[in-house]
Amino acid sequence: MTALVTGASSGIGRAFAVELARRGTDLVVVARRRDRLEELAKELSDVNVEVLAADLSDADQLAVVEARLTDPERPIDLLVNNAGFGTAGPFHELPIGREDEEIRLNVLALVRLTRAALPSMVARGQGGVVNLSSVSGEQPLPGWATYAASKAFVTSFSRAIAAELKGSGVKVLNVLPGFTRTEFQDHGNFGQHFIPGPVWMTAEQVARKSLKALDRGRSELVPGIQYRFVALMTRLSPWPLTRLVLRGATRKMW
C-alpha cells in the first residue's frame, strides 16, 4: 500500500505520514520544504518514502504531483489532501496575492489531485481520499472569510464525491478539525490566544482518529468531542444568530 500525503513537512500532514508508516504504508511525501521531507524520510526508514518537493499553488509543480498520481506503474492507494493555510483579518485589508494563493492551494490543488487519483482507484475498486477541511467552514466566518469559504468548499465537495463513490470500493473521508497545535497558527491571528489549553488537539490525535475513521468506512469526522459539539451548534444555529455572536468575538480581535 502506498499513500501520497500533501503538506507532510509539518503538523497534521507529518502526523499522517508517521502514523501511516507505523502501519507499514509506503509514502510519497509532498510539500515545499525539501529538507524537512528528507529528514522525515530518514526518520521513517522502515518503509519506502519518496520525497516530492512541490509548491501546490503553482500550476506546473502541481502538474508534476498529478502525474505522479496517474502513473500506472506506481499506483497510489491513499491520497491525503492536507496541505493548506489560512489568512486572517478584515478581507479588504489582506493582500490579494495571498488570498489567491490560499484558494489555489486549499481548493484548486485539492480538486485537481483528487481528480488525478480517483480514476485508477475506481478502476481497481479500492482506494481512499482524505480531505482536510475544518469546523471553521461550517458557516461564514468574518475575519477569516476566504479560509472559511475554502473549507466550506472542501466539505461540500467531499460529501458529494463520497456519495458518488458509495459502493465503488473507494472511500472518501472529510475531516473537520478544530484548534490543533501546529505551525498553522504561525501564519495568522486565528484567535488562538483566547483558546484554553485543554481545548486544543494534537496533530497526532487528528491523524490517528482520521485513519481509524477511514478504516471504519466513515465519510466524515470531527475529531474531538469538544469540536463535535461546536460543529453541531454551528450547524443548528441560523446565520443571523451566528453573525451576531461572531461580530462580538471578532471585534475583540481587530
Ligand SMILES: NC(=O)c1ccc[n+]([C@@H]2O[C@H](COP(=O)([O-])OP(=O)(O)OC[C@H]3O[C@@H](n4cnc5c(N)ncnc54)[C@H](OP(=O)(O)O)[C@@H]3O)[C@@H](O)[C@H]2O)c1
Ligand atoms: N491546525 C489547525 O488548527 C487546523 C484546524 C482545522 C483544519 N486545519 C487544516 O489542516 C491542514 C494542515 O494544517 P496544519 O495545521 O498541519 O498546518 P501546518 O503545520 O502549517 O502545515 C501545513 C502544511 O502544508 C504545506 N504547504 C503549505 N503551503 C504549501 C504549498 N503552497 N504547496 C505545498 N505544500 C504547502 C506546508 O509545507 P511547506 O511549508 O513545506 O510547503 C506544511 O507541510 C490544513 O489544510 C489546515 O487548513 C488545521
